[in-house]
Amino acid sequence: MELKFEEELLVIPGAESQLRLHRIADELSRRDIDAVLISDHANLFYVTGRIFCGWALVWADGSAEYFVRRPSTLHGDGLHRIRKVEELPGCLSHRPARLGLELDLISWSAAERIRAAFGEGVEIVNASAAMRAVRSVKTVMQIDLMAESGIKQTMVYNGIAKLYREGMSDIELQIEIERSLRLHGCLGKFPVSGPDMEIFMANVLTGENADVPSPYDFAMGGAGLHPSLPVGADGTIIKPHNPVMVDANGNFTAYMTDMTRCFCLGEPPAEAARLNTLSADICRAVSEAARPGTAAKDLYELALGMATDAGAADYFMGHRYHAGFVGHGVGIEINEGPVLAPRSRDIIQEGNTIALEPKFVVPGLGAVGVENTYAVTADGPRLLTLSPQNIVQFD
Amino acid sequence: MELKFEEELLVIPGAESQLRLHRIADELSRRDIDAVLISDHANLFYVTGRIFCGWALVWADGSAEYFVRRPSTLHGDGLHRIRKVEELPGCLSHRPARLGLELDLISWSAAERIRAAFGEGVEIVNASAAMRAVRSVKTVMQIDLMAESGIKQTMVYNGIAKLYREGMSDIELQIEIERSLRLHGCLGKFPVSGPDMEIFMANVLTGENADVPSPYDFAMGGAGLHPSLPVGADGTIIKPHNPVMVDANGNFTAYMTDMTRCFCLGEPPAEAARLNTLSADICRAVSEAARPGTAAKDLYELALGMATDAGAADYFMGHRYHAGFVGHGVGIEINEGPVLAPRSRDIIQEGNTIALEPKFVVPGLGAVGVENTYAVTADGPRLLTLSPQNIVQFD
Numbered sequence: 001m002e003l004k005f006e007e008e009l010l011v012i013p014g015a016e017s018q019l020r021l022h023r024i025a026d027e028l029s030r031r032d033i034d035a036v037l038i039s040d041h042a043n044l045f046y047v048t049g050r051i052f053c054g055w056a057l058v059w060a061d062g063s064a065e066y067f068v069r070r071p072s073t074l075h076g077d078g079l080h081r082i083r084k085v086e087e088l089p090g091c092l093s094h095r096p097a098r099l100g101l102e103l104d105l106i107s108w109s110a111a112e113r114i115r116a117a118f119g120e121g122v123e124i125v126n127a128s129a130a131m132r133a134v135r136s137v138k139t140v141m142q143i144d145l146m147a148e149s150g151i152k153q154t155m156v157y158n159g160i161a162k163l164y165r166e167g168m169s170d171i172e173l174q175i176e177i178e179r180s181l182r183l184h185g186c187l188g189k190f191p192v193s194g195p196d197m198e199i200f201m202a203n204v205l206t207g208e209n210a211d212v213p214s215p216y217d218f219a220m221g222g223a224g225l226h227p228s229l230p231v232g233a234d235g236t237i238i239k240p241h242n243p244v245m246v247d248a249n250g251n252f253t254a255y256m257t258d259m260t261r262c263f264c265l266g267e268p269p270a271e272a273a274r275l276n277t278l279s280a281d282i283c284r285a286v287s288e289a290a291r292p293g294t295a296a297k298d299l300y301e302l303a304l305g306m307a308t309d310a311g312a313a314d315y316f317m318g319h320r321y322h323a324g325f326v327g328h329g330v331g332i333e334i335n336e337g338p339v340l341a342p343r344s345r346d347i348i349q350e351g352n353t354i355a356l357e358p359k360f361v362v363p364g365l366g367a368v369g370v371e372n373t374y375a376v377t378a379d380g381p382r383l384l385t386l387s388p389q390n391i392v393q394f395d
Numbered sequence: 396m397e398l399k400f401e402e403e404l405l406v407i408p409g410a411e412s413q414l415r416l417h418r419i420a421d422e423l424s425r426r427d428i429d430a431v432l433i434s435d436h437a438n439l440f441y442v443t444g445r446i447f448c449g450w451a452l453v454w455a456d457g458s459a460e461y462f463v464r465r466p467s468t469l470h471g472d473g474l475h476r477i478r479k480v481e482e483l484p485g486c487l488s489h490r491p492a493r494l495g496l497e498l499d500l501i502s503w504s505a506a507e508r509i510r511a512a513f514g515e516g517v518e519i520v521n522a523s524a525a526m527r528a529v530r531s532v533k534t535v536m537q538i539d540l541m542a543e544s545g546i547k548q549t550m551v552y553n554g555i556a557k558l559y560r561e562g563m564s565d566i567e568l569q570i571e572i573e574r575s576l577r578l579h580g581c582l583g584k585f586p587v588s589g590p591d592m593e594i595f596m597a598n599v600l601t602g603e604n605a606d607v608p609s610p611y612d613f614a615m616g617g618a619g620l621h622p623s624l625p626v627g628a629d630g631t632i633i634k635p636h637n638p639v640m641v642d643a644n645g646n647f648t649a650y651m652t653d654m655t656r657c658f659c660l661g662e663p664p665a666e667a668a669r670l671n672t673l674s675a676d677i678c679r680a681v682s683e684a685a686r687p688g689t690a691a692k693d694l695y696e697l698a699l700g701m702a703t704d705a706g707a708a709d710y711f712m713g714h715r716y717h718a719g720f721v722g723h724g725v726g727i728e729i730n731e732g733p734v735l736a737p738r739s740r741d742i743i744q745e746g747n748t749i750a751l752e753p754k755f756v757v758p759g760l761g762a763v764g765v766e767n768t769y770a771v772t773a774d775g776p777r778l779l780t781l782s783p784q785n786i787v788q789f790d
Contacts, residue, residue, distance in 0.1 A: 050623070052610045069610075070609075071608035071610055101503070105502055107502065107503065108503045109523070112503070128504070182570045183567075183570060185620075187624055195435075200583030200584050212468075215447045215448040226648075227444060254621055321465075
């Protein structure tokens, strides 16, 4: 009777679901894990294409079962309706000997409750790294969705110069960018894995604020509006010839692109323009070098070497505080693998989608540099963030 | 030399800090816990008035030490600079016998890493409930900050009728409300404890979408724009005589108020107006009954009883799906204690700040009802959300 409110659990096509489940299964087999029980929202979304309140159990043979608490409107193959996790083991035809949980992501209490529900005889192991490895390599469908985000993000960025009004502060400009993003379909949510980063929609930096360190793991800092969210714009009035760096939410399809561009009221200073061009050059060189099989740490060294050769090492990835990476995977969340950092053990793979952000802080003036998102393909880098890379003057 | 970038760790005044630390200490003593090690952002913010990357250790004698990874600019009494949690125990003059952790909030891996760092001889216990109990009772300063949020949120709500333009969808209206909130100083971040809720800025509901269940623990649902964030506005065009419910972010001071009001294009239907008035009546009655010592579950029964007496039980807190509560504590996060629900064991205390949201879904038309935030005082309820409670017609 109320059938129109019923919905298939799986939002992604069956073949795409099978592909993703088999990627998880391969990773589980490699690590000798019999099944992984997923409840982290980003991982649930990867597996089903939706967020629900419950769990997905993916077996090492590539099959999956779904345990749904809410909403009650979902139906589909392999779906069990349960009220609490204690009911879950009883739904299974057999128990896994080694059960993977997202121990880096779910709370201690949630993990121990699952352990107790399965009881003795089921060994609990950490499957966080397995899921992170799976998600660092995107499918064609995922890259297409990121490309769609990149186009929409580009449209918004190409209109930013028109949003400036005389006398604006960094946050006033950011609010107009937020509105434009939302009107173009940005979902707003800026998903981050773990507790080390949080942000609202964008980081807009100008002037001395660009040099204020933040507690978070982002490339750039900024004091923020309030000590409860200490990152980004702090109300600084935008001054002539001070670059304004915009790093704003590219989540239009639940697959995010990550793009940074710089703007300026009037002509940017020569040093700012030089370092911005250097940043674009580093992006191009690193993206070309990011072939399957390359060590991610070598890409960091390439970027740092180019900055050093240009006499800009002191300003590279910050001035008062230097971020310890130059790029990161991106997709469902902003901080996926691989990580391009000095001690990274990640190896670049076809299907990685990488945000490169070689940025420079020019003390007293602001931050400059570009950030681009690339898909790693067999034929070289595919650029997903398409706005012009020069420092654009406000209209 | 770079002294202007140095900052005191404690943002809150010393006396306020002492008051909060002693409240934690009392709760620890009551539970026979020697110290609590805090890293959850909301709890860190409660203790220090800021977010940082690190830990606060609060002892049962009311003293505290701070262990800071980032930013390096912080200084102050009792501050230790460490790179990783393994260095923490070595900084202490003595070890706690029973150490409380936020086991409901931090990851299994983070908790076990702390357990290993302290080694044998230190018993790890769950201090999540202790911190939740402490934070459910606000200080005078916290209530003042909530009152300030309530005034700003009221100013925004009083301007919503002017934001409507002909032909707007729910999300287009929401985007203009978001902009107005931000221009009035809303911090954007909508803090939620735990993984069971997520939202971006607001829930704007109209038409049939008001009856679509969500996976989250909110009072109301809605399909949302995308299965990656399945709650709230879904692009429904606002129709004449269909109520539009607006439940939008009241976080202006890092202490949130929670307010809902309804709007309508033209005259609202009589049944919608009747149920909206009933909601306001329930708010008034429940807030008056919410005296220190009252059982929170009795307040839920009072609300349900009034809805039932008015013949509106089928629409109370949803129609297709009924939320199992009518009010909740609010402050740093949107889902604090006490909870006004049938099986709640919470007892109302002076200093609780409670959002009451007796809402009704009118099938096919939308949702109606008000939500108000009240502080519980010795003299009765103090209303913090001050907009007119009737269904307001768009200009």
